[in-house]
Amino acid sequence: MVKKLSDQPQAPPLLQVQGLVKHFPVRRGVFGRGAVVHAVESVDFVVNRGEVVSLVGESGSGKTTVGRCITGMTEPTAGTIRFEGQDIAGNSRTARDSFRRRVQPVFQDPRSSLDPRWTIERTIGEPLNAYRIGNPEQRSARVRELMDMVGLPTYLAQRRPQELSGGQQQRVAIAAALALEPDLIVADEPVSALDVSVQAQILNLLSELRSRLGLALLFIAHDLSVVEHLSDRVAVMYLGRIVETGPVKEVYHRSRHPYTKALIEAIPRPDPTQVMSANRLTGEIPSPVNPPSGCRFHPRCPVAIDRCSTDDPAPTVFGMRHTAACHVAAMQFAAESHSQPAKDPR
Amino acid sequence: MSTAVGSSVKRGAAKRSVTERLGGREGLVGWSILLVLVLIAIAAPLLAPHDPETIDSARIFTGPSTAHPFGTDDLGRDVLSRVLYAFRVTLSIAVGSVLLAMLIGLPIGILAGYVGGWTDLVLMRGIDLLLAFPALLLAISLIAILGQGALVALLAIAIIYVPIMARVVRSSVLVVRGQAYVTGARARGASHWAIIKGHVLPNSIGPALVQASVLMAFAIIIEAALSFLGLGSQPPTPELGLMLAEGHNYLKQAPWVEIFPGLAIAITVLAFNLVGDGLRRSFDPHEVTR
Amino acid sequence: MTITGALLELRNVSVDYVGRNGSVSAVQDVCLSLSEGETFGLVGESGCGKTTLSMALMGLLPETAKVTGEILFRGADLTIMSESDRRELRGDQIGMVFQDPATSLDPTFSIGSQVAETLRAHRKMSRKQAKARALELLIEVGIPAAETRYTDPPHRLSGGMRQRVVIAAALANDPVLLLADEPTTALDVTIQAQILDLLAGLQKKHHTTNLLVAHDLGIVAQVCDRVAVMYAGQLVEVAPVAQLFADPQHPYTRALMDALPTATHAAGALRVIKGQVPDLADPPSGCRFKDRCPHRMAECEQLPPLAESANGSQVACWLHPATRAAAGRQPLASISLTKGGEKVV
Numbered sequence: 001m002v003k004k005l006s007d008q009p010q011a012p013p014l015l016q017v018q019g020l021v022k023h024f025p026v027r028r029g030v031f032g033r034g035a036v037v038h039a040v041e042s043v044d045f046v047v048n049r050g051e052v053v054s055l056v057g058e059s060g061s062g063k064t065t066v067g068r069c070i071t072g073m074t075e076p077t078a079g080t081i082r083f084e085g086q087d088i089a090g091n092s093r094t095a096r097d098s099f100r101r102r103v104q105p106v107f108q109d110p111r112s113s114l115d116p117r118w119t120i121e122r123t124i125g126e127p128l129n130a131y132r133i134g135n136p137e138q139r140s141a142r143v144r145e146l147m148d149m150v151g152l153p154t155y156l157a158q159r160r161p162q163e164l165s166g167g168q169q170q171r172v173a174i175a176a177a178l179a180l181e182p183d184l185i186v187a188d189e190p191v192s193a194l195d196v197s198v199q200a201q202i203l204n205l206l207s208e209l210r211s212r213l214g215l216a217l218l219f220i221a222h223d224l225s226v227v228e229h230l231s232d233r234v235a236v237m238y239l240g241r242i243v244e245t246g247p248v249k250e251v252y253h254r255s256r257h258p259y260t261k262a263l264i265e266a267i268p269r270p271d272p273t274q275v276m277s278a279n280r281l282t283g284e285i286p287s288p289v290n291p292p293s294g295c296r297f298h299p300r301c302p303v304a305i306d307r308c309s310t311d312d313p314a315p316t317v318f319g320m321r322h323t324a325a326c327h328v329a330a331m332q333f334a335a336e337s338h339s340q341p342a343k344d345p346r
Numbered sequence: 347m348s349t350a351v352g353s354s355v356k357r358g359a360a361k362r363s364v365t366e367r368l369g370g371r372e373g374l375v376g377w378s379i380l381l382v383l384v385l386i387a388i389a390a391p392l393l394a395p396h397d398p399e400t401i402d403s404a405r406i407f408t409g410p411s412t413a414h415p416f417g418t419d420d421l422g423r424d425v426l427s428r429v430l431y432a433f434r435v436t437l438s439i440a441v442g443s444v445l446l447a448m449l450i451g452l453p454i455g456i457l458a459g460y461v462g463g464w465t466d467l468v469l470m471r472g473i474d475l476l477l478a479f480p481a482l483l484l485a486i487s488l489i490a491i492l493g494q495g496a497l498v499a500l501l502a503i504a505i506i507y508v509p510i511m512a513r514v515v516r517s518s519v520l521v522v523r524g525q526a527y528v529t530g531a532r533a534r535g536a537s538h539w540a541i542i543k544g545h546v547l548p549n550s551i552g553p554a555l556v557q558a559s560v561l562m563a564f565a566i567i568i569e570a571a572l573s574f575l576g577l578g579s580q581p582p583t584p585e586l587g588l589m590l591a592e593g594h595n596y597l598k599q600a601p602w603v604e605i606f607p608g609l610a611i612a613i614t615v616l617a618f619n620l621v622g623d624g625l626r627r628s629f630d631p632h633e634v635t636r
Numbered sequence: 637m638t639i640t641g642a643l644l645e646l647r648n649v650s651v652d653y654v655g656r657n658g659s660v661s662a663v664q665d666v667c668l669s670l671s672e673g674e675t676f677g678l679v680g681e682s683g684c685g686k687t688t689l690s691m692a693l694m695g696l697l698p699e700t701a702k703v704t705g706e707i708l709f710r711g712a713d714l715t716i717m718s719e720s721d722r723r724e725l726r727g728d729q730i731g732m733v734f735q736d737p738a739t740s741l742d743p744t745f746s747i748g749s750q751v752a753e754t755l756r757a758h759r760k761m762s763r764k765q766a767k768a769r770a771l772e773l774l775i776e777v778g779i780p781a782a783e784t785r786y787t788d789p790p791h792r793l794s795g796g797m798r799q800r801v802v803i804a805a806a807l808a809n810d811p812v813l814l815l816a817d818e819p820t821t822a823l824d825v826t827i828q829a830q831i832l833d834l835l836a837g838l839q840k841k842h843h844t845t846n847l848l849v850a851h852d853l854g855i856v857a858q859v860c861d862r863v864a865v866m867y868a869g870q871l872v873e874v875a876p877v878a879q880l881f882a883d884p885q886h887p888y889t890r891a892l893m894d895a896l897p898t899a900t901h902a903a904g905a906l907r908v909i910k911g912q913v914p915d916l917a918d919p920p921s922g923c924r925f926k927d928r929c930p931h932r933m934a935e936c937e938q939l940p941p942l943a944e945s946a947n948g949s950q951v952a953c954w955l956h957p958a959t960r961a962a963a964g965r966q967p968l969a970s971i972s973l974t975k976g977g978e979k980v981v
Contacts, residue, residue, distance in 0.1 A: 058824035071533050097535065105533045113526035117548050123527075126544075127534035165912050166682075176534065195681035195851065200895040200906035207905065222825065225854075229897035229906065266829040268854035270896050272877045276858050280833060281826040284794050 012085030014216050015047040015070065015103075015184055020079035022065050026289065035289050039065040041240040042079070047184065047216050052207075054219040054227040054248075056263070057237035060285045066237075067186045067220045071105040072096070101131070104177035108189035110169030114161040120147070120172050121157040127179040146175040150205060167198035174205065178213075188220040203230055224267055228252055233321065236260045239296040240288060245315075246322030256316075256324035256333070259297050295327065303328045366628070373624015379617035387433035394427035398584045407600040417602035419593065425603060428584035429610050435496055435585040436614065440565040443500045444558050447507030452554065454508070455515025460523055460538075460546055470516070477509040482571070489577045496585065499578040503565050514557045518550035525549075552629030556622050563618035566611055586611050642708075643813060643845050644670040644693070649705035651688050651697065651869075660917045662688040664869045664924075665705070667942060672812070675839065675846040677860035677877070679853060681892075683913055685869040686849050690817055693847075694732060695722040709813070728758040731806030731844075735818035737798035741790040747801045748774065748786030754808040773804040777834060796827035800834065807838060814839070817849040832859055853896060857881055865889050868914055868924035871942055875949030885951040888925045923953070931955055935965075 022040040040062040047053045055063040068074045070081060072088075080087050088099045107113040114123055121143050128139045144154045150171040161169050170190060177185055187206070191199040207230055209215055221227050227234055228248055235245040236259065244257040255261045262281040269276070283300045286292055292299050298308035307327050315323040316330040324330075368374050386393060395413075402422035410417045416425035458469040476484075485502035492498045522528065522545065531541050570587030572578035574594075579585035581592070586607045593604035651663040663685040670676045678686045691697045693707060695714060707714040709730070714722060726732070734740040741750060751770035755761055761769070767786075774782040777800040790798055799819065806814060816835065820828035836859065839846050850856050856863055857877060864874045865886065873886040884890045894907040911928040914920050920927060926936035935954040942952040943962035953959055957967040 058826060073529055073533065100533065101535060103533075105530060107526040107530060109526065113530050115525075115527045115545050115549065118544075126531060126536060130531075130535040130537065130540060167912075173530070176530070180534065196853070196892060197681060197895045197909040200897065200908040203897060204905045204908060224825075226897050262826060266825045268829075268832070268852065268858040270853040270857045270881065270893070272857045272881050276829070280829055282830075284796055284827060285824070 012082070013046045014049045014051075014084060015218070016080075016082040016085075017046070017066070017070070018044050018080045018082070020044070020066060020069060020081065021077045022062070022069055022074065023077045037288050038240050038291050039288055040069070040076075041291070043237075043240075043242055045235050045242065045245065047218055049183065050210065050214045050216055051233065052210060052217040052219060052231045054221060054231040054234045055237055056221055056224055056227050056234055058222060058263075058285055060239065060288055061237040062240040062288070063220045063237050064188055067105070067188050067218065070218065071103055071186050072100055073105070101127075101180045102182045103184045103186060104180065104182040106170075106173050106177050106185055106187040106190050109193045110166060110173050111161070111193075113173050114169055116161055119158050119160055120152070120164070123161075123172060124175045124179060126176060131180065133180075142179070143175075146178055149178065149209070150175045151201075165198070166194050167201055170194060170198075170202050171205065174202075174209075178209070181213075182215070184216045184218065186218045186220070189222065190219075191226060192221065192223060199226070206230065224252075224264060236263065239285060239291055241296055241325070242315075243297065243326070244322075244324040246318070246324075247320065250319060250322045254318075254322075256318050256322075256329040257297075257326045258301050258303050258328070260324070262302075295325070369621075369624020369626070369628040372620045373628065376617050376620025376622075376624055379613065380621060383433055383437065383614060383617065386430055387437050390427075390430040390434060394424070394430045396424035396427045398423060398427040398431040399582050400424075407596065407603070409600070410602055416606045417600065419589075419600070419603045420596060425589075425606050428589060429586070429606055431584040432586045432589060432607065432610065433614075435579055435583060436566055436569065436587070436611075439496060439500045439503065439569050440562040440614070440618070443503035443565050444507060444562050446500070446504035447511045447561070448554065448558060450504070451508045451511025452515050455512040455554075456519050456542060456546060456550075458512070459516040459519025459550075460542060462523075466516075469512075473509040473512050476505075477513070481506045481568075485568070485572060486575075486577060489572075494577055494580055496579040496583065499569055499572050502572070503568050506568070507561050507565075510561065511554065511557065515550060515554050518553045519546055522546050522549045552625070556625045556629065559618050559622035559625055563615040563622070566614055566618070570611060586614075642669040643672045643710060644668075644847075645706075645708040646689075646693075647706040647708070649689070649692065649703065649707060651685070651692050651704075652702045653698075653700050654702055655700060658917055659702075661919050662701075662869050662916060663692070664919075665939070666866075666871045668864055668871065668874065670813075670845055670847060672845055673843060674861040675836075675848060675859055677856040677863040678847065678849045678866065679851065679856050679863060680866035681851060681913070683868070683916070684866040686866050687817060688869075689866070690815055690847065690849050694726060694730065694815065695719070696726075724758070727754055727806075727811075728809045729811050730813045730815060731809070731811035733799070733802050733806050733814070733816040733819045736822050737795055737802050738790075738822070740802050741798060743790055745789070746787045747779075747790055747793065747798075750790075751801065751805045751808055754805045758809050770804075770808070773808055774801070777801070777804040777807075777838070778830075779804075794827075795823055796830060799823065799831055803831075803834065803838070807842060807844075810842060811844060813847065814844045815847045815849070818851065819848070820855065821851070828855075835859070853881075853893065865892070868919065869916060870924050870939075871952065872925065873949065873951045873953075874942070875951075879947060879949050883947070883949075885945065885949055885956055886925075886953050887929045887931050887955070891928075 020040055020043040024037040024039055025034040026037055043066055045053065055066060057063045069076045081089065083099050088096055121140065124143045124146055125139050128134065128142060133139065134142065143157065147154050147157065152168060152171050152175065156164065161172065164172065191202050194202060203226065206217060210217055219227060219231060231248045233246065234248050234251050235242045236251065236257065237243065238259050244251060244255065244260045251260060252264060255264060265277040265279055266281065279302065281300055286299065294310045295308045295313050298304040301308065305328060311327065313325045313327045315325045316333065317323050318333055365374050368377055400423060405418045405422040406420060408414060408418045414424050414426065416429060419425055454469055454473065458466040484506055488502045488505065489498055528541055528545055531545060569578055570590055573585055573587030574591040579588050581588065589607035590604065593607060597604050646666055646668040649663060649666045653660040653662055666689060678689065680686045692703050697703065703715055741747065748767065748770050751773055752766040755766045755769055771782055771786060774786065779785055779797060779800055793801065820831050823831060832855065835846065848860060860877050862874065863877050863880050865872050865888065867888045873880065873889050880889065884893055891909045895909060897906055909928050914924055914927065922937040922939050926932045933954060940952045940954045940959045941962045942950050943958040944950050945956065945958035951959060955968065960967050
C-alpha cells in the first residue's frame with residue numbers, strides 16, 4: 001500500500017525544497033574573469049512519503065542539477081532543502097550522513113554507474129561495507145535478498161557488469177541504491193538509455209518497489225510519456241525554473257503554461273492516427289549564462305505579451321496543487337473564473 | 347552492431363584466457379622474453395662460462411669461438427659472460443627507475459586528479475616545471491651533483507619519469523572520477539579512501555602500467571646513453587650501455603664487442619614494448635568486450 | 637507522393653561479423669524494397685541489426701563484416717560494385733544523416749565550407765559557385781543569419797542547428813535516397829519536432845526517398861509511410877504505417893507496442909517482453925524471437941518466410957496464414973494474437 005501522509009498537515013513532508021538556487025561559475029582560463037551559469041533559479045517543491053514526483057524538462061532546464069543538490073553531489077548556492085522538516089545544510093556532519101543514507105541516487109547510464117571491475121555482489125554490498133552493516137555473511141545474505149527484490153537471479157552475483165544486459169545492469173544499480181533502505185530515491189533518467197521493452201521492466205520495478213517499500217521517488221526525465229505513466233505529480237522545468245507543477249493528469253490534460261503545452265505536443269505519439277500538432281516551438285533554449293529578462297520563456301513563447309519581457313511571473317494557483325507561472329494563463333484563468341463561478345477542478 | 351559486441355561480451359568477459367589477460371600473442375611473447383631475461387640475470391653466475399671481469403691479455407679481441415661464443419673484448423674479457431651479467435644492472439635500472447617514478451608519480455597524479463581544484467593546479471604546475479626541463483640535462487646536472495654510478499643513473503631516470511607518470515595517472519583518474527559509480531559510491535557513504543582504493547586506483551592503473559612498460563624500454567636507452575657519455579655505470583661493471591660505449595671504438599676491428607650488447611639491448615627494449623602493447627590491449631575496454 | 641517502382645531492393649541480405657572467436661550474425665536473410673518517393677522506417681531495439689543493415693547499404697561496414705545477398709540500387713548491385721563507384725554514389729545519389737551531429741561534422745572546418753566540400757566532391761564547380769550554393773542550402777535548412785554563420789565552426793552551433801547543417805550537406809547533391817540513422821535521438825523533444833518537420837518538408841520539395849532508422853515508435857508513426865520491424869537480425873514484419881500500428885501481425889511487434897508507456901494503459905503495470913535478446917554469436921535456429929514468444933510452437937525451429945498477407949502487410953511468423961501458405965502449409969485452426977509478453981517485474 002502506498003502511504004499517503006500528505007493529507008495530514010501536521011507531519012512535515014519527506015522532502016521540502018525551498019528557494020533552491022545553483023549558480024556555476026564558468027572560469028575562462030586560470031585567471032580569467034568568470035561568467036555565471038544560472039542553472040537553477042529559485043525552485044520550490046515537495047515530495048511526500050511514498051510519492052512519485054517527476055521533474056521534467058529539456059537539456060539545460062536544471063532538472064539534473066536539482067537532483068544533484070538533493071543527493072548532496074553539489075552544494076546549493078542558496079535555498080533550503082529540508083528532510084522531514086530538518087534543514088540538511090545546517091546540520092552536523094553526522095546528521096547529514098544519516099540523511100545521505102536515506103536519499104539514494106540512481107543514474108541514467110548503468111554502464112557508467114557500475115564499476116566494470118567489480119562483481120555484482122561487491123557493487124550491491126558497497127554501501128553495507130561503507131557503513132559496516134553486519135558481518136560478511138549477513139552482508140552476503142542481504143545482497144542476495146536485494147537481488148531477489150529487484151528481480152535479479154542470484155547466480156549473477158559473481159558476474160561483472162559487462163556480462164549483464166542493460167536492464168540487468170540498471171537493476172543492479174537500483175539494488176545498490178536500496179541497500180541502505182532509503183526513504184527517497186532520486187532517479188536521473190533511469191530508463192532513457194534502455195530499449196523500450198527493457199524500459200517497461202524497469203518502470204514496473206520502480207512502481208512495484210514504491211508500493212511495496214513505501215519508497216518516495218524523485219524521477220528526473222525528459223520523456224514525458226514515461227513520466228506520465230509513473231508519477232503522482234510532475235513539475236515542468238525550463239531554464240532553471242519550475243514553470244508548471246501539479247498532479248500528473250492535471251498537467252497533462254489541462255496544461256496551463258505554454259511551454260508545458262508545447263512540450264506535450266512535441267512528443268511523437270506512437271499512433272499514426274493521432275497526427276502531431278503543427279504548432280511548433282520555434283528557436284532553442286537560451287543560454288543559462290544570460291537568461292532572458294522577465295519570463296524566461298518569453299522569447300520562444302507563442303502567446304507572449306509585452307509584460308512577459310519585463311515582469312517575471314509568479315506562480316498562479318489553478319486548482320488543487322496545480323500552479324503555473326504565466327501572465328497570459330493567469331489572465332485567461334481570471335477571465336474564466338469571472339464568467340463562471342470557480343469550481344473545484346476535481 | 348551493438349549486439350554484435352554486446353552479446354559476445356557475455357561469454358568473452360566471463361573467462362578470459364591467460365593469453366588474453368597478458369594481451370594476446372604479442373603480450374605473451376613479450377612477457378616470455380622478459381621472463382627469460384630475468385632468469386638469465388638471476389642465474390648469470392651459473393650460466394656465464396667465465397668471470398665477467400677477469401682480464402686476460404692473451405685473449406684480446408678473439409672472435410667468437412666455442413670457448414668464447416661472443417668473443418672477447420679489448421681486455422680479453424668474455425663478452426658472453428659480460429652480456430649475461432649486464433642484464434642484472436640493465437634490468438635493475440629499467441625496472442627500478444620506473445618503480446621509483448611510479449611510487450612518487452602515482453600518488454601525485456591521483457591526488458591532483460581526484461581532489462582537483464587548487465591542489466591540482468599547484469601539483470600540476472610543479473610537474474610542468476619538471477617536465478619543461480630537458481630530460482638529459484636534468485640527468486646530467488643530477489649526476490654532476492651526486493656523482494656517477496648506476497644508482498645515480500637510476501635516480502636520474504626516475505626523476506625524469508615522475509612528471510610523465512603523474513600526468514598519465516592524473517588524466518585517467520580524471521576520467522574515472524567523472525564516472526557515475528564514483529559519485530554513486532559517495533552517495534552510498536563510501537569514504538574517499540575507500541573510493542580511491544576500490545574504484546579510482548584499479549580503474550586508472552591500466553594506462554599507468556602501459557606507460558610504465560614503455561618507459562622501462564626507454565630507460566634502457568637512456569641508461570645506455572648516459573653510460574655512453576660516461577655518466578652511468580662505471581667500468582669495469584658489465585653493463586650493456588657501457589659495453590656499447592666501449593665497443594664502439596673497436597667496431598671495425600672486433601665488431602662482436604659492439605654487436606652482442608647492442609643485440610641484447612634491442613631484445614630487451616623489444617620485450618618491454620611488446621609487454622606494453624599487450625597491456626594496452628588487455629586494459630582497453632573495447633578489447634575487453636571482444 | 638508518387639510511387640513509381642523499387643528504388644532500392646534488398647534480396648536475402650545477411651551480414652556476419654567475422655572475428656577471431658567465431659562470427660556474429662547481425663543481419664539474417666533480409667528482403668526489402670523501397671519505392672521511390674516514400675518514407676520508409678526501419679525500427680527495432682538496439683542490436684536488432686537496423687544500423688548494420690543501413691551501413692551495408694552505404695558500404696560503410698568494417699572489413700570484418702561479410703555481406704551476402706544482393707543490394708540493388710536502381711537495379712545495380714551495390715555489393716559487387718567497385719569501391720570507387722560506391723564512393724561516387726555516397727554523398728551524391730545517396731545522402732546520409734547520422735545520429736550525433738556533434739561528431740558527424742569536422743570540428744576544424746566552418747559549417748559552410750563543409751557543405752561546399754560535399755558539393756565539390758561530386759560536381760565540377762568553382763569555389764565561388766560552391767559557396768553560393770552552400771549558402772542557399774544553409775538558408776533552406778533554416779540556419780538563421782546563414783550568411784554570417786557560414787564561417788562558424790560547428791561547436792558554435794547548438795545540436796539542433798548542427799543537425800540542420802548535416803542535413804544541408806546530405807541534400808547538397810540532390811540525392812534520390814536519403815538515409816537518416818536516428819537523426820533526432822541526440823536532440824531535445826521540441827528540437828526533434830523541428831528537425832522532423834524539416835525532413836518532411838525537404839522530402840516534399842526534393843522528392844527524395846527517405847530511409848529512416850529509428851528506435852522510437854512515436855517518430856516512425858508520425859513520419860513514415862511504411863515500416864519494417866527488425867528483431868535480432870531478422871525482419872519480422874513490413875507494413876504500411878497505419879496497418880502496423882492498428883493491427884500488428886507479428887507477436888514481437890505486438891509486444892513492442894504493448895511495452896510503450898502511453899496514457900492508454902497508464903493505470904496498471906506495463907506489459908514487458910520476458911527474457912532477453914539472444915546472443916547473435918550463437919543465434920537460435922529458426923525464428924529468433926521464439927524463446928520470448930508467448931505463441932511458441934514446434935515449427936518455430938524453422939525460419940518462417942516473410943510473406944505478403946491479404947491486407948498488404950508482410951509478416952514472418954508461423955502463426956500467420958500468409959507465412960504458412962508461402963511455405964505450402966495448412967493454416968492453423970484459429971489464431972488470436974493475445975497481448976504480447978507477460979507481466980514481469
